[in-house]
Amino acid sequence: MIEARALVKRFGTVTAVNGVTLRAGDGRITGLLGPNGAGKSTTLRMLYTVLTPDGGDAWVDGVSIRTDPLEARRRMGVLPHGAGLYPNLTARENIEYFGTLHGLTRGVRRARAEELIERLEMQPFADRPAKGFSQGQRVKTALARALVHQPRNLLLDEPTNGLDVMAVRTLRRLLAELRAEGHCILFSSHVMQEVAALCDELIIIAAGTVVVQAPPQELQARAGTASLEEAFVRLAGLGAPEPSA
Amino acid sequence: MRSIWRVFRKEFRETLRDRRSLFTTLVIGPLLMPALISVALSMAIRHGGTAGDRPIVLTVAHAERAPQLLQFLRQYRVHIRTVQVDRAAARALVKRSHGPLLYVPRDFGARLAAGKPAPLRLYADESERAVQSRMQRLASLMGLYGGTIARLRLVARGLDPQLLAPIALHAIDISTPQSRAALVLGMLSYAILLTMLMSGLYIAIDATSGERERGSLEPLLATPVRREHLVYGKMLAACAMMMVSLVLTVTAFAFALHHIGLDRLGMSANFGPAVAAGIVLGCVPLIPAGAALMTLVAAYTRSYREAQTYVGLVLLIPTLPLIFANIMGLRPRPALMAVPSLSQHFIIMSLLRAQPLPAADLAISAGVTLALGAVLTFFAGRLYRREKLLG
Numbered sequence: 333m334i335e336a337r338a339l340v341k342r343f344g345t346v347t348a349v350n351g352v353t354l355r356a357g358d359g360r361i362t363g364l365l366g367p368n369g370a371g372k373s374t375t376l377r378m379l380y381t382v383l384t385p386d387g388g389d390a391w392v393d394g395v396s397i398r399t400d401p402l403e404a405r406r407r408m409g410v411l412p413h414g415a416g417l418y419p420n421l422t423a424r425e426n427i428e429y430f431g432t433l434h435g436l437t438r439g440v441r442r443a444r445a446e447e448l449i450e451r452l453e454m455q456p457f458a459d460r461p462a463k464g465f466s467q468g469q470r471v472k473t474a475l476a477r478a479l480v481h482q483p484r485n486l487l488l489d490e491p492t493n494g495l496d497v498m499a500v501r502t503l504r505r506l507l508a509e510l511r512a513e514g515h516c517i518l519f520s521s522h523v524m525q526e527v528a529a530l531c532d533e534l535i536i537i538a539a540g541t542v543v544v545q546a547p548p549q550e551l552q553a554r555a556g557t558a559s560l561e562e563a564f565v566r567l568a569g570l571g572a573p574e575p576s577a
Numbered sequence: 578m579r580s581i582w583r584v585f586r587k588e589f590r591e592t593l594r595d596r597r598s599l600f601t602t603l604v605i606g607p608l609l610m611p612a613l614i615s616v617a618l619s620m621a622i623r624h625g626g627t628a629g630d631r632p633i634v635l636t637v638a639h640a641e642r643a644p645q646l647l648q649f650l651r652q653y654r655v656h657i658r659t660v661q662v663d664r665a666a667a668r669a670l671v672k673r674s675h676g677p678l679l680y681v682p683r684d685f686g687a688r689l690a691a692g693k694p695a696p697l698r699l700y701a702d703e704s705e706r707a708v709q710s711r712m713q714r715l716a717s718l719m720g721l722y723g724g725t726i727a728r729l730r731l732v733a734r735g736l737d738p739q740l741l742a743p744i745a746l747h748a749i750d751i752s753t754p755q756s757r758a759a760l761v762l763g764m765l766s767y768a769i770l771l772t773m774l775m776s777g778l779y780i781a782i783d784a785t786s787g788e789r790e791r792g793s794l795e796p797l798l799a800t801p802v803r804r805e806h807l808v809y810g811k812m813l814a815a816c817a818m819m820m821v822s823l824v825l826t827v828t829a830f831a832f833a834l835h836h837i838g839l840d841r842l843g844m845s846a847n848f849g850p851a852v853a854a855g856i857v858l859g860c861v862p863l864i865p866a867g868a869a870l871m872t873l874v875a876a877y878t879r880s881y882r883e884a885q886t887y888v889g890l891v892l893l894i895p896t897l898p899l900i901f902a903n904i905m906g907l908r909p910r911p912a913l914m915a916v917p918s919l920s921q922h923f924i925i926m927s928l929l930r931a932q933p934l935p936a937a938d939l940a941i942s943a944g945v946t947l948a949l950g951a952v953l954t955f956f957a958g959r960l961y962r963r964e965k966l967l968g
Binding site for chain 1: 800803
């Protein structure tokens with residue numbers, strides 16, 4: 333479970349995140365939706381402790397990211413934007429390296445890597461150096477790397493960016509499985525269909541603040557429209573509604 | 578501590594798979610540098626005018642018309658190749674072969690016998706640089722031959738041949754093999770220190786700019802490892818590469834210089850295992866300082882390319898004192914032994930010259946250099962706390 337209260341982040345004179353309060357529960361997929369520059373990535377980066385908040389706090393399974401960031405990190409798996417790998421290591425070595433950083437013993441991390449390689453259908457490229465990987469192969473490897481320590485909580489920043497249909501499907505299936513296993517999944521996106529297809533809970537973020545947090549159906553009801561996209565545009569205050577057909 | 582070791586192991590393994598850094602560590606250091614220095618050294622040890630001793634090949638048309646001249650030239654290591662061509666053909670021949678050609682005209686013998694200036698034609702393409710020096714030598718040899726004949730003629734007419742030598746100029750080169758070699762050996766410490774630093778360059782840049790540009794920095798920072806430990810692990814890997822390079826380079830130099838024979842210069846006759854080990858020990862304290870300095874500089878650049886440029890420039894900083902030492906003829910004294918890299922240079926030179934430095938000087942060198950390394954490492958360790966690092 334991830335909870336944030338009044339998170340604030342400033343870069344110089346720009347306030348990127350201005351008091352974000354949110355909650356992502358266990359066994360649920362929570363989508364962080366917002367236009368570009370709304371503060372989605374900055375919020376996630378504070379949650380996974382790469383950025384330090386200028387105000388507010390957040391808790392991962394009740395562990396504060398400000399007072400005990402190391403313990404908070406142990407409880408999170410993170411797939412940041414871009415998903416960079418070590419080009420001279422194979423996919424398997426990339427995964428196992430993060431296992432060692434999480435303090436897993438050799439036997440455990442080998443078994444976990446093997447299991448994730450199977451689960452994510454990575455066998456064809458698991459033992460090739462990451463140098464020439466496609467975007468899909470990279471994201472899969474990065475995802476396996478994020479899951480190697482079996483975290484309760486998974487944070488993903490725009491995970492479907494640049495993926496083809498098959499890779500998106502694999503990812504969706506995996507997320508659904510993880511939800512069924514009781515994990516807490518928080519991911520950001522600006523793609524409406526993806527969010528609609530996956531999320532139990534939606535957080536719409538605009539101009540650094542949370543506009544609304546609710547299940548998708550409720551959002552549609554609240555915005556008075558059957559289209560989720562229309563609801564998003566209205567609630568995010570992105571401009572005049574389109575003339576309805 | 579265990580996490581430092583984990584990061585180190587991965588970084589080291591990855592570097593061993595990286596062609597660029599392997600090339601720097603295994604080829605430039607241990608092979609290229611010793612080869613360069615050895616060539617420079619052996620050239621310095623041999624006489625300054627080495628080119629003057631090399632034989633010249635001279636093509637001569639109608640050699641039969643000037644047998645004594647050719648005999649004379651042969652004594653001065655001019656290889657004669659005779660051809661039978663006329664003047665026009667001689668010109669064409671030079672154009673093709675570029676080598677100098679001496680044409681002996683028909684009346685050469687007669688005019689020489691009559692005591693009149695005897696004509697000779699020396700063809701060459703002087704736009705060729707290599708030909709110029711050969712032409713000079715040939716011209717001076719001809720002059721010498723002419724001078725000999727002139728003196729004989731004077732003697733034959735009962736005059737003193739010294740009339741022809743109003744001035745006696747002696748050009749004396751006072752450089753000795755030792756002094757020439759010392760100049761080159763000054764470069765030795767430069768080469769050792771530079772290749773050592775270069776071997777750590779890629780890991781040092783990778784720790785910040787590389788990780789960021791690749792997009793692997795954020796996941797790394799999201800692992801439950803203290804940020805300083807991540808940096809220390811990477812720096813340790815850089816240090817290991819530098820250590821490998823240092824040992825390989827010094828060993829290679831030991832072999833190369835052994836063949837040149839430093840003992841002929843009155844220097845340590847024995848660049849053997851003991852001297853090599855001494856050089857390695859003397860340079861080791863500089864490794865952490867170098868790794869930390871490069872890591873720090875790389876962290877403040879915006880891209881990998883920029884980092885390469887700046888760190889490349891920073892590599893010159895440790896080598897600056899060496900240049901000053903050479904120009905100003907600095908000698909080791911305690912204050913100078915407190916200058917990192919300069920003190921390592923003094924240690925290397927003292928070992929090569931078999932003039933051991935006082936233990937206090939060695940302690941100052943190691944102490945100050947290690948302290949600098951510790952300070953720089955401390956600051957490098959704090960780098961990952963900077964959010965700006967994420968770019």
